[in-house]
Amino acid sequence: MAKSFLSIEKLTQKYPDGKGGEFTVFENASFGIEKGEFVCILGHSGCGKSTIMNILAGLSDPTSGVVKMDGYGVSGPSLDRGVVFQNYSLLPWLTALKNVTFGVAARFPDWAKQRVEDHSIAFLDKVGLSGDAIHRKPSQLSGGMRQRVSIARAFANEPKLLLLDEPFGALDALTRGTIQEELLKVWSGTDQTVFMITHDIDEAILLADRILLMTNGPLARVAESVEITIPRPRTRTDIVEHPNYYAIRNHLVQFLGKRSAELAGQPSEAGATHSPETIRIDKTETAASDRPLLQAVKI
Amino acid sequence: MEVLSENKRAAIWSIALLFVGLFVWEFSITAQTLKTGELTEYELLTGAGTAKAGVPPPSEVLVKAWQELSNPFYDAGPNDKGIGIQIGYSIYRVLTGYFLAAMIAIPLGFLIGMSSVAYKALNPFIQVLRPISPLAWMPLALFIIQDSEASAIFVIFICSIWPMLLNTAFGVAGVREDWVNVARTHELGAIKTAFTVILPAAAPTIVTGMRISIGIAWLVIVAAEMLVGGTGIGYYVWNEWNNLDLTSVIFSILMIGVVGMLLDSAFGLLQRRVAYVE
Numbered sequence: 001m002a003k004s005f006l007s008i009e010k011l012t013q014k015y016p017d018g019k020g021g022e023f024t025v026f027e028n029a030s031f032g033i034e035k036g037e038f039v040c041i042l043g044h045s046g047c048g049k050s051t052i053m054n055i056l057a058g059l060s061d062p063t064s065g066v067v068k069m070d071g072y073g074v075s076g077p078s079l080d081r082g083v084v085f086q087n088y089s090l091l092p093w094l095t096a097l098k099n100v101t102f103g104v105a106a107r108f109p110d111w112a113k114q115r116v117e118d119h120s121i122a123f124l125d126k127v128g129l130s131g132d133a134i135h136r137k138p139s140q141l142s143g144g145m146r147q148r149v150s151i152a153r154a155f156a157n158e159p160k161l162l163l164l165d166e167p168f169g170a171l172d173a174l175t176r177g178t179i180q181e182e183l184l185k186v187w188s189g190t191d192q193t194v195f196m197i198t199h200d201i202d203e204a205i206l207l208a209d210r211i212l213l214m215t216n217g218p219l220a221r222v223a224e225s226v227e228i229t230i231p232r233p234r235t236r237t238d239i240v241e242h243p244n245y246y247a248i249r250n251h252l253v254q255f256l257g258k259r260s261a262e263l264a265g266q267p268s269e270a271g272a273t274h275s276p277e278t279i280r281i282d283k284t285e286t287a288a289s290d291r292p293l294l295q296a297v298k299i
Numbered sequence: 300m301e302v303l304s305e306n307k308r309a310a311i312w313s314i315a316l317l318f319v320g321l322f323v324w325e326f327s328i329t330a331q332t333l334k335t336g337e338l339t340e341y342e343l344l345t346g347a348g349t350a351k352a353g354v355p356p357p358s359e360v361l362v363k364a365w366q367e368l369s370n371p372f373y374d375a376g377p378n379d380k381g382i383g384i385q386i387g388y389s390i391y392r393v394l395t396g397y398f399l400a401a402m403i404a405i406p407l408g409f410l411i412g413m414s415s416v417a418y419k420a421l422n423p424f425i426q427v428l429r430p431i432s433p434l435a436w437m438p439l440a441l442f443i444i445q446d447s448e449a450s451a452i453f454v455i456f457i458c459s460i461w462p463m464l465l466n467t468a469f470g471v472a473g474v475r476e477d478w479v480n481v482a483r484t485h486e487l488g489a490i491k492t493a494f495t496v497i498l499p500a501a502a503p504t505i506v507t508g509m510r511i512s513i514g515i516a517w518l519v520i521v522a523a524e525m526l527v528g529g530t531g532i533g534y535y536v537w538n539e540w541n542n543l544d545l546t547s548v549i550f551s552i553l554m555i556g557v558v559g560m561l562l563d564s565a566f567g568l569l570q571r572r573v574a575y576v577e
Contacts, residue, residue: 059480077483089477093499093575102495106485139576157485 003071004032005193006056006161011065013051025051026220028065030275031212033161036191040204041222042252043214044260049197053165056195057083069161079107082159086166088146090138096149097134100124100156107157123156124149126186127179144175148182155186164196168203177236180206188233201252205245206234212276213255216264223263225276226251229284243283251281321357328356355546363546364553378538380530382551386558388530392448392523393516393562396455400512404460405505408467409493412501418468425464433458433519437526447527454523459512466508470501502573510566517559532558 010028017023025048033039043049054060056067058077067074074081082103090099100120108116124134127148138146147167154162167183168176180203187194198204204211205228213224230242239245303311371383411418433454440450474497482492498505524533532555539547 057484059483077480077486079484079486081484083480083484085477085480087477089481091478091481091496091499092577093502093573103485106487137575 005035006033014063038194040208041212047214047217047220080160082154084164088150103153123152221274222276226279229282325356385535389532396452400460404463411468412471429461451523459516462511463508470504474500
């Protein structure tokens, strides 16, 4: 197997369980992400998604295992790996624009002030923020607008890998929809590699090239890698019409509803590597013959 | 009928209370002096006719205030200086001691806030030294420093250090993990993180500590100057008491209040500047 752009090798995370023993969140998790790919990871709470995210961000260290990006092991946080946190993590004493220039100035220290500002304004504009709003403090912005600023800050830094930790978890459903499409718009113009945690199946299908499914913790593992065989550009209203949509959705619901629990808690043999099984669901090849039938039913 | 705004109604009440208070004060004192009535020849001979020292009515205090404030900076020898000069000395001592304290308390507070080892190591000393009345240091300061002026500044230093130290430590330790993570993911160095993330995040708590400190320093300087003497508003109060000039005593008490309020509101403004809403 060729080395991926980002490869996670035998990642294991254990915590002391407070009784002298150890509590294994996940063990020997291994997977790869290609350059320019948008990958979502789905799983129940407590399966260690956020832990994987923090390890990728360099904010915490795994018990064992390595993360390699572009062939080099990563350690510690870096500007090459941008993070969008669930709670926005904007600095409340800075305006929206200053929050973005803060990141850009750190990323490109030799840029002139004007260039930093123009670059930041351009990215705020891409997520639909312009005019007066960019000079407001986060407290004067709605939750959706705050998360837009946070996304603009991350994209403006043009990191090699962008990590999104449940970025829309705190937003209402309608706002979430709009920002998801804005995220797609910003992303499609770049070859940005994105790794995103989510709880929302529909969101994952809309955004991702591939969805990684995790079993329940403890001893969680990345069990499956489901390809999203729906062509881009996608919109929320169009993808539900695609024949693959419900097939993929059902597979994901079945996994999260039943199999994530059934597969959970199996300790691995020493030195084993748990790579996810690749699942490809594509109805379009067989559905071609079914189509006239479906049309006949339509009024 | 038009309803007045809350502020206007409050202002009317304040003014009314002021006038009622001054009226009661004025009349209770004039009534006292009027009671003497006709004096017998004997009483006149024994000196009962001369005015006794008593609490002056507000009208006299106002006249005194007008005299003093129209020429605040005169200097007619060590026992007769204008109120402006006396207050100037006090403010100079307070600010000197205060800024020396800030220069030590804020960096040390940062250290304590960032490192739990430093916190645990220094906490016993802080807990023992903090409750000591600042004036209790005075004899030791006078003996070691051998200079009354510097001793007063030292007392201000020692009393204003604690609130700033503890609030800085508390503010720095309480900076949200997310904001520190933002600094980490942007590869900011320790110094840059301290100035661009931790300082603005902790600034409201730090400035609150500074505001408490300046209040305490202004309380303590009056007592300290009563002890060391020479100059300053505290000395002035005590000196006028020795002169039995109660009008001046009351006037200077009011001035202490006014200056304290101005110092406090200056820090109030600073507090508003650094405040942020999460």
